[in-house]
Every structure is written in C-alpha cells, then in structure tokens.
Amino acid sequence: MDEEEFRKHFMTKSVFNQANSLDMSYVPEKIYCRNEAIKNLVFNFRRILEEEEQPSINCLILGKGGVGKTCTARYFGRNFKTIALEKDVDVFIEYYNCINFRSKSKIIRELLAKYTHGSGRGFSDDEALKLILKQLIREKGYMLLIIDEVHLLRSDEVLAFLDIAETYGHQNAKLSIILISRNKDWMTIETERILSRLNEKIRLKPYNYDEAKKILEYRSDLAFKEYVVDDDILSMISQIVTDHENMRHGIEILRKSGLYADKENLDRINADTIRAASNEVYPTFRGEIVDQLNDQELFALFGIARSLINKDEPFTLVDDAFEEYQIISETYSIEPHVKMSFRKYIRTLNQLKIIASKTVRIEEAERGRHLEITLLDIPALKLEEFLIEIFNRKFSS
Numbered sequence: 001m002d003e004e005e006f007r008k009h010f011m012t013k014s015v016f017n018q019a020n021s022l023d024m025s026y027v028p029e030k031i032y033c034r035n036e037a038i039k040n041l042v043f044n045f046r047r048i049l050e051e052e053e054q055p056s057i058n059c060l061i062l063g064k065g066g067v068g069k070t071c072t073a074r075y076f077g078r079n080f081k082t083i084a085l086e087k088d089v090d091v092f093i094e095y096y097n098c099i100n101f102r103s104k105s106k107i108i109r110e111l112l113a114k115y116t117h118g119s120g121r122g123f124s125d126d127e128a129l130k131l132i133l134k135q136l137i138r139e140k141g142y143m144l145l146i147i148d149e150v151h152l153l154r155s156d157e158v159l160a161f162l163d164i165a166e167t168y169g170h171q172n173a174k175l176s177i178i179l180i181s182r183n184k185d186w187m188t189i190e191t192e193r194i195l196s197r198l199n200e201k202i203r204l205k206p207y208n209y210d211e212a213k214k215i216l217e218y219r220s221d222l223a224f225k226e227y228v229v230d231d232d233i234l235s236m237i238s239q240i241v242t243d244h245e246n247m248r249h250g251i252e253i254l255r256k257s258g259l260y261a262d263k264e265n266l267d268r269i270n271a272d273t274i275r276a277a278s279n280e281v282y283p284t285f286r287g288e289i290v291d292q293l294n295d296q297e298l299f300a301l302f303g304i305a306r307s308l309i310n311k312d313e314p315f316t317l318v319d320d321a322f323e324e325y326q327i328i329s330e331t332y333s334i335e336p337h338v339k340m341s342f343r344k345y346i347r348t349l350n351q352l353k354i355i356a357s358k359t360v361r362i363e364e365a366e367r368g369r370h371l372e373i374t375l376l377d378i379p380a381l382k383l384e385e386f387l388i389e390i391f392n393r394k395f396s397s
C-alpha cells in the first residue's frame with residue numbers, strides 16, 4: 001500500500017456517529033429497563049444524604065453475564081454523585097474490577113495512593129484503611145466503593161470490606177459498598193456472615209425481547225448515523241440477545257457490524273452483516289479480560305490454544321499445554337516457569353472463565369487422574385488470532 005491509498009482509507013465515510021459509545025467501558029446517559037434495580041439502590045443509599053450520622057450501606061448486585069450489572073452500578077454511582085453534590089455532600093465513586101485488582105490489599109493500596117498520595121508501601125491493610133477513613137473525614141467526603149467481579153476475592157476479604165463500619169466504628173466509616181457478581185460465581189464465596197452484612201441483594205434477570213429491542217434501539221441511535229440500522233435489523237439482533245440472554249452479545253454485534261460496513265464501504269448494516277458479526281461474537285469470551293492478563297498467563301493461554309489446535313480435539317491436557325507453553329516462551333526469549341507455576345496460571349485462567357478445566361479420573365494415568373482443559377465458546381484458532389494480535393502489540397518493538 002502506498003501513502004496515497006493509506007490516506008484514502010482515512011477519508012471514506014463512516015456509518016458511525018459515536019463509535020466509542022459501543023466500547024465496553026462506556027456507560028450510556030440513559031439506562032432502560034432497570035428502573036426497579038436503580039430505584040432499589042436509590043432507596044438504600046439515599047439515607048447517606050439524609051441522615052446526620054451518614055450510615056454505611058452494603059448492597060450486592062447479582063445476575064448472569066451481560067444483564068447490565070456493571071452498567072447499572074456505574075450509572076447509579078455517577079448520578080448519585082451529582083445528586084449528592086446538589087445536597088452539599090461530596091461523594092467519591094471508586095470503581096474496582098477484581099480482574100485488575102485481585103486482592104483486598106491491591107484495592108486498598110490503590111485507594112491509599114489516590115487519597116493520601118503515598119505509595120502505601122510498608123502499611124498493613126488495617127493501617128492503610130485507617131488512613132483512608134481519616135482522610136475522608138478530614139475532607140468531609142463520603143466514599144461509594146463499587147467492587148466488580150468480587151468472587152475473585154476470598155470470602156474473608158469480602159467480609160473484611162463489608163465489616164469496615166463494624167471494625168472501625170460507624171462514626172469513622174464514611175463509606176458504603178456495592179458488590180457485583182454473577183450468580184454462580186457468588187455462590188462460591190457466599191457465607192452466612194457475608195449475608196448478614198448485606199442490606200440488599202438485587203437480582204437482575206435477563207432482558208426479554210421487548211426490553212432488548214428498546215435498549216438496542218437506543219444504543220444504535222447513539223452509535224450510528226440515521227438510517228444505518230433499520231427496524232428489521234434491530235429485531236434480528238434483539239432475538240439473538242434474547243436467545244443468549246446476554247446484552248453484551250448485542251452490543252458487540254452492533255460494533256462489529258459497523259466496522260464491517262465501514263470496511264466494505266456500505267451505507268447501511270444489512271442482515272448478512274449481522275449474521276457474519278454474530279458468528280464472530282463469543283458471548284462468554286471476554287477479550288478485555290485477556291487484554292489484562294500478565295505475561296505468564298498470556299503465555300499459558302497461548303500454550304493451551306496451540307495444543308488444542310495441534311490435537312484437533314475439544315480438550316487438551318496440562319502436560320501437552322505445558323510443552324507448547326515452553327516452546328512459545330522460548331520463541332519470545334522469556335524464561336518459562338516450572339510446571340507448578342504453570343498449573344497456577346491454569347487455575348487463574350479457569351477462575352477468570354477464560355478456559356474451563358476439570359479433573360478426570362482415568363485408569364492408566366499416573367496417580368489415576370488428569371486435568372482436562374477446554375475453551376468456553378471461542379474456537380482455538382480464533383483465540384490464537386486474538387492472542388497473536390496482543391503479542392504483536394506487547395512483545396515486538
């Protein structure tokens with residue numbers, strides 16, 4: 001390609017009006033069909049703005065993947081802050097996704113750095129929390145801490161967060177918490193004691209067809225120019241969303257179809273584009289999580305993908321994946337870690353729902369059992385493509 005042609009691709013028209021409104025982290029101005037949940041949050045948290053002794057409130061938002069847990073919580077946080085300011089209460093909204101902050105300490109360190117500008121090094125969690133709470137009182141502020149994918153913390157860590165008001169005294173804890181988790185994940189960490197610290201459990205059900213359509217109509221109005229997406233197309237995507245019970249799927253289809261239309265220089269998104277885009281979307285596979293993995297975890301995942309491709313079977317075994325992992329590490333001149341560490345990365349990938357693994361008993365195997373690894377709903381070749389893109393970005397200079 002010469003420069004002229006390169007330039008030309010920047011000049012062609014686009015179906016997008018605001019492409020970033022389909023990014024995963026984007027929280028729209030309006031949230032449809034979640035009025036009950038939002039009202040529920042309002043009635044729980046508005047006491048903070050009304051009562052002299054600002055109370056500590058803990059709520060949990062539960063629901064399957066792609067039902068709007070994250071966007072509902074973030075929407076609430078943003079608007080709660082605005083209303084609070086009008087009532088002269090300075091609320092700091094702090095959002096942490098445990099995919100990026102995988103322990104209580106990591107979250108507390110980050111908060112400490114932000115509020116006291118210290119590195120947080122050398123402090124215990126307890127000391128750090130005390131400093132943060134003191135700072136909130138000094139600034140006459142109040143913190144709403146949103147902890148997403150909270151199942152990645154240990155039960156005792158979650159309990160420690162929910163127990164802050166008890167531990168440090170209600171008058172000292174100018175802090176409330178919203179936890180977010182998928183139903184099944186939550187069951188792995190729930191305990192009686194955690195339950196007893198929750199003011200409210202808010203459950204979100206998957207959207208039905210009409211709800212899905214209303215939301216998609218709004219999101220496509222935001223994202224695209226007029227006439228790009230017509231009503232039939234919206235119906236089609238709404239049906240896919242309803243079938244999969246996952247709104248993320250619909251948003252991803254819109255995004256991919258728009259990109260495709262631009263590439264092919266189309267003015268509109270048609271049914272074929274939707275079908276093609278839909279086949280390219282793997283609703284349980286979340287690329288943004290893979291993007292956040294550390295180098296060793298990425299190498300481990302690459303090893304799994306490679307060994308699945310080589311075997312051409314739906315599952316692979318740890319030993320085979322480990323061999324591929326060693327080869328890949330060497331290709332990138334990175335010292336491979338020992339098998340025990342590799343197993344740890346597999347556990348993490350499993351926990352993050354990037355892979356699934358199960359222990360299977362077999363007669364012949366050493367010690368009678370082995371670990372089978374599978375991918376969720378993305379084909380190994382697709383995953384490899386995706387990883388190569390990340391590797392090119394990260395490891396070539």
Ligand SMILES: Nc1ncnc2c1ncn2[C@@H]1O[C@H](COP(=O)(O)OP(=O)(O)OP(=O)(O)O)[C@@H](O)[C@H]1O
Pocket residue numbers: 023024026027028030031032033034063064065066067068069070071072181182215219247248251
């Ligand atoms: N009511 C809604 N109005 C507008 N957009 C929505 C709504 N519900 C979901 N979305 C969009 O659908 C996508 C998925 O929603 P979200 O990320 O909040 O799901 P989630 O329940 O947190 O899923 P997961 O458990 O996979 O994290 C996001 O792009 C979000 O903006």
Ligand SMILES: [Mg+2]
Pocket residue numbers: 069070071148
């Ligand atoms: Mg979420």
